Amino acid sequence: MEENLRNEYEKVKDKISEEDFLKKIELLMEENEDNPFYNEMSAAEMIIGKLSSEQDVDQITSDEDSDIIKIDELLDQRRDVNIAGRIMQMSNPKSFQSKNKDGKLCNLTIADDTGSIKVVFWTENIRLLKEYNEGDLIKIIDIDIRKGYSGLEGSLKRRSTVKRLTEEECPNFPKYNEVITNIEDIEFAEDVTYNIIARIIKIPNIRSYEKNGREGKVASLELQDSTGKISYTLWNKNVDLIDSLELHDGDTIKIVGAVPRENRDGISLTHWDGRIIKGDFDVPDFEENITPIGDYQEMQNITVLGVVTKLQDVKTFIRSNDGSEGKLRSFSIADGTGEIRVTLWGDDVEIDLNKGDIVKIIDCTERSDEYTVSGYSINTNWNTQIVLNPPVDEERLAIFEEIKSSLHPVTLEYIQESDDDGLERDVIGRMMVIHEAREFERDDGNFGVVRSILLADGTGKAELALWGDKASDNYKLGKIYLIENARTRLGEMDVSLNVGASSRIIELDEEIAAKYNIPSFEELEEDIYTYKSIDELDEYDRDIKVIARIIEVYDPREFERDDGSRGVVRNIEIADATGSIRLALWDDNAEMPLEVDDPIKLENPRVLYNEDHLELGTTRNTSILDPSDEEIDSLPTPDELRETIYPQKEINALEDDDRNVRITGVFKDPSNNILLAKCPSCGNRLEPDSENDDGAVCSFCGDVIDEPNYLLMLSGRFEDDTGEVQITFFDNLVEELLEMDKEEIISYVEEEGVGIFEGKLDDLSGMTMEVIANVRFDEYNEEVRLSPKKILDKYY
Structure with missing residues (x-):
């Protein structure tokens, strides 16, 4: 027994055993289960009250023939009593939650000829009140009395009952006079x-x-x-x-x-x-005065009615007076006489508004507003009432339906065929390409964020430029989105859409696809992009799709742009069954995790001619994706690809434009000039005699260089049974052959000179190597040269 109950029991331990005391507490708790204010102490006090008044503590029921106790004779902690009175006041049922259960209570005030008392009906008792109203005479059987906030009050239990009494039975009870006040x-x-x-x-x-x-x-x-x-x-x-x-x-x-x-x-x-x-009481009808929206002027306490034609997302702000967070939401309504912007504040922003809803705004203020087209806007306050889709007369309804009919989204084909610039449109489509958000600096020095997304709907496509917060949200590739209030922007070749603070982006269910005839992601992809194998690529190809495997991955390298900012580029080589091509990845794409033999899908890459061959590059509009299982199955396996892409050749069969040839030969006559210094500004080779007191001077750009860039190179001859050819290894292949990293090689050369590598170079001379190489023609020496890309094998 807890200490507080123990203290109560000590008061009556000579009248009841501890076991019976606890059993009666348990019984009373069960009887008053619906009463959230009833606890073990309440039960203990009730038991002590009965014992103190020498009542029979074993009596746990009361019947309707028991004596009625006058209200002024009721005592605190009396239980199982009967009272009678006239209902003087009755509340509506109120809900509450206690012990994770929902319940209800209803308060009655009843009065007899000695006084009045409040009586509480709980969840199970409220049904007893269906036949009673203020002024009725009732007898309440089997209730408990306890002290409440304003004095004694009665509390019904589950087994309590109510009986109607007659005026003859209660001749002296006070009368109920229901006075209606104007x-x-x-x-x-x-x-x-x-x-x-x-x-x-x-x-x-x-x-x-x-x-x-x-x-x-x-x-x-x-x-x-x-x-x-x-x-x-x-x-x-x-x-x-x-x-x-x-x-x-x-x-x-x-x-x-x-x-x-x-x-x-x-x-x-x-x-x-x-x-x-x-x-249905006799009260005069209320005549509502609705102000036409087109009556643009400053007015207070007006009511307007219209169709929601534009809806913006909820915005948050910080109040200047106390630093607390506030919320607002703007939308526009039209009624046939005009259109006006409305601003909601606080909790009202949570109202479930949708474009096309009819909305009535009661008790609002119209004010001048230089930032709106009409020159006026409507402001709401804490006392404003917003009514969604109220009943309207037939004349207004016809006007509103006509307004609604103009609110549907337009197709992307319509966007591209129109010459509208700066107009707001709603569109629906699938997000086909989602690029990473990028930061930019505005003219005022502040920074912004923008993100490019390609949207398609089966009739056409359009590029979306998402700004600010819209650029930072998470979107799902291939999902259907409704874009509201997107602003058109005319370009040289097509129309794009700006999506900013006043726009909304809403993800839709797939059921919408059928309603708007939006094809699947795969169907749209086939419609937008033309698949081309590598050997079919032409310079300036647009809207193409290339599916291939990665056959070579080079390290990313940093560079400095004209504006002083730093960039990153990484070259990889990809191949399909028809050939191979180099792909340049820029900035974020350069940091992608890529592995040799991985399949890769490119959508809308840039195809350009570099010297004597085609290359691919990525732009902000290029997507790098994982191919589908079906697309992967269409590619050769890595082993099949190596046989196709890396043809085996002998030296006498080499041609000027050979790429990715596999050739085996003996390396000999290695040069000891393995370190080439280059200008970090222009990339020009620095001559050994270009040093002065201030450092090396570039003969091409004139820059004084504190620390040159270094290129590792190892030249020699490569010989097989059919002939020999000049071969030059660069950077990572030199590291592989010397079994040292670049920084270590540079450090040795700067401290000891190239002579330190004589032993290693002698060991390399006479080594048989199998390499993958490109072939180029050296016009100065009028011979072909090998430029190895990979060493497949080396042995003596």
Whole structure:
């Protein structure tokens, strides 16, 4: 037994055993399971109260023939008692949550000829009240009495019952007089409540607030009768009555027990323990004055009605006064007389608005706004009511339907065929290419972010330029997206779309594909890109697709652009069954993890002519993808590819334009000039006698060089049974042959000179090597030369 219960038990241990004491606590806890305020201490105090008044503690039931106890004779902790009285006040059921269970309670105030008491009906008891109203006489059987916030109160248990009494049985009970007060006659006074009958003319949106670290909600209904208007405020759980009673603008209600409040705006009413009854009461109709949007002028407390024609995403901001975060959302509405921008604040931004919705905005302000086309905008406040898709008359509905019909997305074919520049359009399509976001510097020195995406819909394609936050979001390749409020931009060859702060990007389900006839990703890919094998490539090819395997991967290297920024480039070589080609990867693409033999798919690469052969390059509009299983199956295996791409040749069969030939020979006469100094600015070779007091001077660009770039090179002759040819190894192949890394080689040469490598070079002379090499013609010496790319094997 816990210490607090032990202390209570000590008070009655001479009247009941500890075992029976705990059993009765358990029994009382079960009986009051629906009461969230009932706990073991409540049960213990109830038992002690009965023992102290010398009641039979074994009595756990009461019947309707038991004596009725007068209200002024009730004592705290009495249980299983019967009381009678007239219902003087009845609340609407309220919801609560206790012990992870949802429940309800309803408060009644009943009075007899000696006093009044509040009685709480819990979840299981509320059904007993369906036949009763204020003024009825009732007997409540088998309830417990406890001390509440405002004195003693009764609490029903699961087995409690209610019986109707007659006037003859209770001749001296106080009468119930339901006085209906006109709104104009309501005054503030302590301990006074009012009953009113009125029509709801406005239900503002529910607001949230925070007090003492706890979050609450509030809604203030605007009511009107024939004499005036008044605000009626619901707090926290009582706000749920709007939904549970299905309250709407125009409904007539009776409110019993409304509490008056006085504030700087005058008198208002608050819902406490009273009751709202929805019915068909005799209250004058409310005539609503709707202001045409086209009546552009500054106005307050107006109501507008229109179709949502443009919708922006929610934006956050930091308030300057307290540093807290706020939210706003802008959208536009039109009614046939004009179009205007509306701004929502706070909780209202969560309203589920969609383009094409009819929206009524009650109690808003129209103000001048130099940033809008009309010169005016609508601002909302905490008391504004937003009504979605309200009923409208036939004349307005016809106008609104015509406006809606113009809001559908247009095809990308329409975008490309139009000459519109700077107009906002909605489009739907699949994202076919998603490039990485990149940072740029604006003219004012600030930095921005932009991202390029290719969208296709089966009728055409368009490049999207996403700016700011839109560029930073995560998008899924091949998914369908609705792009709202994209602004057209005319280019030299096509029309692109700018997607910025006022635009929306919405991912759609695949069901939308059928509705808008959007082909699958694979079908669009086939439609957009023309597949070409490597031997079919031509200079300036556009919108092509190349599928190949990687046969060589070179190290990335940094370079300096004209503007002083640093870039990265990496060369790789790819091949299919028809041939091979070099591919230049730039910046982020240069950092991709790539392995020899990996399959690779290129969409929209750049094809260019470099000296005497074609090369591929990537641009911002190039996609590097993993091929599908079917596409991989169409490629030769790595072994098959090596047999095709690396033809075996003898020296006497070499031709000037041979590439990737496999040749075996003996390396001899290695040169000891293995380190070539180059200008880091222009790449020109530095002559040995170019040094002066300030350092080396480039004979080409004139720069004084503190630290040159070095190229490793090892030249010699390569001989087989058919002849011999000049061969030169560079950088990583020199490292492989000397079995040293580049920095180590440079350090040795600078400190000891090239003579230190004589032993290693002698060992290389006479070594048989199998290499993959390109062939070029040396016009000066009028002979072909080998430029090895890979050493396949070496042995003596």
